[in-house]
Amino acid sequence: MSKRDYYDILGVSKSSSADEIKKAYRKLAIKYHPDKNPNDKSAEDKFKEAAEAYEVLSNPEKKQRYDHYGHAGVGSSAASGGGYGGGGMNMEDIFSQFGDIFGGGGGSPFESFFGGQQQSRGGRRVAKGSNLRIKVKLTLEEIANGAEKKIKVNKQVTCKTCEGSGAKDRNSVSTCSTCGGSGAVRRVTNTILGQMQTSSTCPTCNGSGSQITNKCNSCHGEGTVRGEETISINIPAGVSDGMQLSMSGKGNAGPNGGIPGDLIILIEEIPHETLKREGNNIVYDLHLSIIDAALGLSAEVPTIDGKAKIKIEPGTQSGKLLRLKGKGIPEINSYQRGDEIIHVNIWTPKALSSEERELLEKLRSSPNFKPQPGKNDKSFFEKMKEYFE
Ligand SMILES: [Zn+2]
Ligand SMILES: [Zn+2]
Numbered sequence: 090m091s092k093r094d095y096y097d098i099l100g101v102s103k104s105s106s107a108d109e110i111k112k113a114y115r116k117l118a119i120k121y122h123p124d125k126n127p128n129d130k131s132a133e134d135k136f137k138e139a140a141e142a143y144e145v146l147s148n149p150e151k152k153q154r155y156d157h158y159g160h161a162g163v164g165s166s167a168a169s170g171g172g173y174g175g176g177g178m179n180m181e182d183i184f185s186q187f188g189d190i191f192g193g194g195g196g197s198p199f200e201s202f203f204g205g206q207q208q209s210r211g212g213r214r215v216a217k218g219s220n221l222r223i224k225v226k227l228t229l230e231e232i233a234n235g236a237e238k239k240i241k242v243n244k245q246v247t248c249k250t251c252e253g254s255g256a257k258d259r260n261s262v263s264t265c266s267t268c269g270g271s272g273a274v275r276r277v278t279n280t281i282l283g284q285m286q287t288s289s290t291c292p293t294c295n296g297s298g299s300q301i302t303n304k305c306n307s308c309h310g311e312g313t314v315r316g317e318e319t320i321s322i323n324i325p326a327g328v329s330d331g332m333q334l335s336m337s338g339k340g341n342a343g344p345n346g347g348i349p350g351d352l353i354i355l356i357e358e359i360p361h362e363t364l365k366r367e368g369n370n371i372v373y374d375l376h377l378s379i380i381d382a383a384l385g386l387s388a389e390v391p392t393i394d395g396k397a398k399i400k401i402e403p404g405t406q407s408g409k410l411l412r413l414k415g416k417g418i419p420e421i422n423s424y425q426r427g428d429e430i431i432h433v434n435i436w437t438p439k440a441l442s443s444e445e446r447e448l449l450e451k452l453r454s455s456p457n458f459k460p461q462p463g464k465n466d467k468s469f470f471e472k473m474k475e476y477f478e
Contacts, residue, residue, distance in 0.1 A: 095142035096146070101146070103156060110147060111147065114140075114147070117139040118140070119348055120337065121135045121139065122348065125338075125351065215296075215297070215343065215348055216296075217343050218313070218342050218349045219340060221350060223240060223353070225356060226357045227356060227358060228359050229393055230393050233394075235323070237323050239320070239322075240319065240322060243316075243317055244341050245314070245316070248313055249307070250306070255310040255344070255345045256305060260303075261301055261302050261303035262300070267291050272296040275287070275288050301345075312343075312345040312347075313342040320336070324354075324356070327369070327420050327422070328421060329356065331355070332355075333354065333356070334356065335353050337351050369418040369420055369427030370428050372429075373392075375388065377435055379437065379438075381401065382401065382405045382433070385400070387400055387401070388400075388401050390413075390429075393416065393417075406433070407433060410431065410473075411431040
């Protein structure tokens, strides 16, 4: 299998600065982070691929070798000093690298990591911001067509003063004295099988490996402050009431330069005045006078795309269902679309003038006005079943 070009993977050029390379990798690492893409093999591959590319391009010496000799220049033999094999990095390595990537504050004490220290289990972890939940109300028309909503949300945003590090300046970050920068503390316990060594996240630095000696005045060392962000949300056509969409990385900023949480969008459907939703079909109750039903007419009915004309045949019975194909809600992530079903109701006059009464009295005895239901007429439930099952 031939390897992709490291510059292409990160979307940077040979002349990109170290900072640009770091930024590009940070974006990809957030996008393909396994926490956000559970059980997604292709995301995991991309995550690993980006980590490997960054591992080389962020190291001036390796970058130079790569620029001259390509992948051969940074193969397994070249990486022998470190814990990386030539065939890519394992997840432990990648997460360890995050202490540097997301640690913020240029004075990270972990720059030496690329020199090849092996990270132990339960090593440095990056704090993740909490998820943010918002409700978005949509009309049936918006649901049918998809919608772009710009929503102002109040949330924790990265502190501009310290760029999320929480430290007053470069010199205010030091290696955690409890764990010595590894982010993990080891405990040795005696068991029947001998000594067992367990490792857990360092309680002093919460696994970041660093301590802030002088806190940023704006955020008091948190790395985040309360702020506002206008987020543009693309809602696909076909969503339904109660559905949750998630936008990765759009939640609260992570403390001390950590990974931001996700934005969870709860969909709420605003009921339509005349159209009712039944799965992906739309149901409309059409009321016709006895006269119109008997004589037939061209009627106008509302649909989610505006008005539509339908033909009512002379002699149309109450309860008849008519179908407007494709005038329903699209199925989410599909080209399929539901129908609009028109339920015909014949309106019986409730009050009559003496003149109207006289006219109807004349018709009462006419054999055509005597109900003549067919033996094989389908019941209402049978008809509904045909449409919805
Ligand atoms: Zn520590
Ligand atoms: Zn700050």
